[in-house]
Amino acid sequence: MTxxxxxxxxxxxxxxxxxWRGALxxxxxxxAVIPWGILAGSFAIEVGLSPLESQTMSAIVFxxxxxxxxxxMIKAGIGVFGILLTTLLITSRxxxxxxxxxxxxxxxxxxxxxxxxxxxxDELFAIVATDNSQRHKxxxxxxxxxxLCFYISWNIATLLGVVAGKNIPNIExxxxxxxxxxxxxxxxxxxxxxxxxxISVLVSLVSSVSCVLLNIEAGLLISAILGMACGxxxxxxxxxxx
Amino acid sequence: MxxxxxxxMASLVFISRYVFLEPKLPLRLSHNTQRFLSYxxxxxxxxxxxxxxxxxxxxxxxxxxxxxxIGAVIACLLAYFTRNTLLTALVSxxxxxFIL
Numbered sequence: 432m433t434x435x436x437x438x439x440x441x442x443x444x445x446x447x448x449x450x451w452r453g454a455l456x457x458x459x460x461x462x463a464v465i466p467w468g469i470l471a472g473s474f475a476i477e478v479g480l481s482p483l484e485s486q487t488m489s490a491i492v493f494x495x496x497x498x499x500x501x502x503x504m505i506k507a508g509i510g511v512f513g514i515l516l517t518t519l520l521i522t523s524r525x526x527x528x529x530x531x532x533x534x535x536x537x538x539x540x541x542x543x544x545x546x547x548x549x550x551x552x553d554e555l556f557a558i559v560a561t562d563n564s565q566r567h568k569x570x571x572x573x574x575x576x577x578x579l580c581f582y583i584s585w586n587i588a589t590l591l592g593v594v595a596g597k598n599i600p601n602i603e604x605x606x607x608x609x610x611x612x613x614x615x616x617x618x619x620x621x622x623x624x625x626x627x628x629x630i631s632v633l634v635s636l637v638s639s640v641s642c643v644l645l646n647i648e649a650g651l652l653i654s655a656i657l658g659m660a661c662g663x664x665x666x667x668x669x670x671x672x673x
Numbered sequence: 674m675x676x677x678x679x680x681x682m683a684s685l686v687f688i689s690r691y692v693f694l695e696p697k698l699p700l701r702l703s704h705n706t707q708r709f710l711s712y713x714x715x716x717x718x719x720x721x722x723x724x725x726x727x728x729x730x731x732x733x734x735x736x737x738x739x740x741x742x743i744g745a746v747i748a749c750l751l752a753y754f755t756r757n758t759l760l761t762a763l764v765s766x767x768x769x770x771f772i773l
């Protein structure tokens with residue numbers, strides 16, 4: 432007890448700094464997600480959900496792509512089973528994220544695991560996994576700051592959509608998805624430190640674009656795994672070290 | 674009905690995010706699996722961003738008419754030379770929204 436009281440002020444300030452650093456790192460993505468959040472809120476109202484249901488969806492599901500697709504399916508009159516099956520397909524990439532972060536997060540106390548697990552979106556993975564590769568250490572406060580910042584942004588955006596209702600025109604065409612592309616590029620480029628990583632990026636790029644053009648549903652996951660496999664194989668063949 | 678969908682979705686999404694973070698799950702990641710997973714960040718992020726940049730209206734758009742592509746090239750150059758994530762994101766967004 433004495434020891435922890437003694438170092439408390441220092442811990443507090445470093446926690447606070449780490450959370451702030453995380454929030455700042457994810458801020459471009461928190462902005463990029465705003466139109467999607469507004470869309471999730473207004474589309475839910477349009478489909479016929481109550482304001483409470485619409486907001487709760489963003490508050491507890493917290494998965495943009497899955498929510499928008501599910502709302503479309505509700506509108507089309509598709510049943511619960513079909514919607515949940517589709518959700519599972521869309522959300523399956525998160526298995527990969529939790530596996531990749533297992534080494535860092537599984538030793539943490541239960542409340543940390545549950546909290547960071549709940550907050551583990553594409554965007555949080557992007558920020559945390561790239562920070563790890565750069566610094567070779569995992570900072571739970573950094574992850575929490577980033578995760579909470581993104582969660583708040585998503586829910587405020589949804590609230591705006593719920594309040595505005597169905598009067599939001601063409602919000603998908605604002606071009607804010609460029610912010611996602613720009614931020615991800617900024618995160619990926621410094622990671623490309625050897626040929627194996629470059630190969631995994633190029634394979635994933637060609638594959639993901641091909642899958643979209645060919646309308647292959649699980650293209651994201653297929654391409655990611657293909658890129659990872661090619662990177663690993665190249666590393667083994669060339670004896671390249673990390 | 675709607676509540677069932679919401680709670681069902683929340684459960685599935687949470688399970689997919691949490692399951693491998695659970696230490697009681699009997700799974701030991703081998704050295705090779707760890708190496709494989711070390712490529713997850715660059716590979717997944719590329720798979721998300723590449724279609725945003727290169728596919729417009731369901732066709733491959735490699736041309737000067739594609740603002741996303743020009744913006745992305747600028748972002749690549751900025752990221753390469755500055756190594757600063759936030760600066761790269763903000764400057765390339767500024768160029769994309771106000772110039773392109």
